């Protein structure tokens with residue numbers, strides 16, 4: 155297998171500590187995303203995503219489940235008790251990269267762990283017991299098949315989990331029974347998979363574990379991994395999906411965007427006493443005098459959650475085609491799925507859910523293990539600038555950097571610097587006639603050449619002459 159080729163863009167230089175199985179099936183993550191591999195304490199990761207199960211569709215919504223093999227790469231035994239909250243919970247997601255950006259297109263409820271085999275996917279295992287004990291030994295791995303992760307009776311809601319602490323009420327209740335076929339499983343729209351509607355698209359599945367022991371040890375930064383899949387033929391009410399290539403360990407699927415488009419910039423925000431966001435940005439030339447700006451904000455473990463995104467811009471950057479894509483909760487989760495509204499201001503483009511936590515705790519927030527996508531076109535090329543993320547539960551905000559629209563380049567002949575060329579600038583050129591002030595071509599004088607520039611650029615910048 156030629157995995158060494160695909161590794162180049164993923165393994166960061168200087169990432170000396172590698173864990174996991176370095177093979178055609180898995181690419182080990184390193185300590186480059188906010189933590190140190192092999193940290194002390196219990197440390198669960200997703201070592202492999204080996205299979206997908208499919209369940210047909212209802213009304214255009216298809217259901218799938220993703221097999222996940224976890225590893226304990228820490229130095230303490232990891233609790234895995236089924237009948238209390240001392241066990242991991244396991245969300246599964248799907249994403250697509252199309253039209254130059256990554257979008258989350260599928261989301262499941264949480265599979266609750268219920269005993270662990272003691273296998274050796276990630277290396278030497280010190281078994282914590284025989285058979286399937288309620289513990290995962292140091293160095294050991296535990297496989298959950300796709301059908302187990304799709305077992306509706308053992309899937310619980312995301313909304314009860316604090317992703318920072320890994321704590322949730324157990325037993326949980328008060329939710330409607332699972333709808334047959336699609337309830338609680340990864341739900342994805344058939345239109346998002348249809349090859350006729352998604353030419354050139356690439357697809358990625360993501361699995362994650364949350365465990366309160368792993369969280370308490372400060373080891374939850376590495377709990378998501380992703381793997382590519384292909385969309386095949388249609389049968390039994392949905393598309394057949396096949397996983398391809400390695401599992402990228404300890405990296406959420408936002409890094410697949412960077413894998414497909416190497417001009418994606420990803421920066422991480424670690425909020426003290428809360429969790430981690432990854433913020434990706436990309437700017438590409440549309441070839442028609444405009445640039446497309448795309449942003450993905452992925453909440454890995456923040457309980458505060460996101461409520462708004464603001465992209466700084468130069469005042470004269472003309473912004474059009476503003477877009478937004480979220481992922482809708484389902485199967486009885488309490489959350490509102492209303493899309494965020496956008497506003498193009500003078501100095502920023504902003505999306506917001508338009509409310510506060512106090513007003514509506516179930517508003518559409520960017521909660522843990524979800525990615526929202528934002529985009530627009532601008533008349534100007536990119537510079538590095540400020541991206542501000544508003545936090546839902548405390549109303550504060552955090553910032554990082556990424557590609558943002560620069561100001562318009564100066565127009566030759568715009569002597570009064572008002573962004574356009576017209577009679578005012580012609581008057582300047584005539585006033586400068588014969589002298590060095592106003593010279594545009596380095597010959598030390600303002601003459602017919604400068605008048606010609608003013609006339610050639612007449613009306614540029616939008617003042618219409």
Ligand SMILES: [Ca+2]
Pocket residue numbers: 196197198199368373374375376377
């Ligand atoms: Ca971990």
Ligand SMILES: [Ca+2]
Pocket residue numbers: 480481482491492493
């Ligand atoms: Ca929505």
Ligand SMILES: [Ca+2]
Pocket residue numbers: 567568569570571572573574575576578579
């Ligand atoms: Ca002017």
Ligand SMILES: [Ca+2]
Pocket residue numbers: 593594595596597598599600601603604
């Ligand atoms: Ca001149």
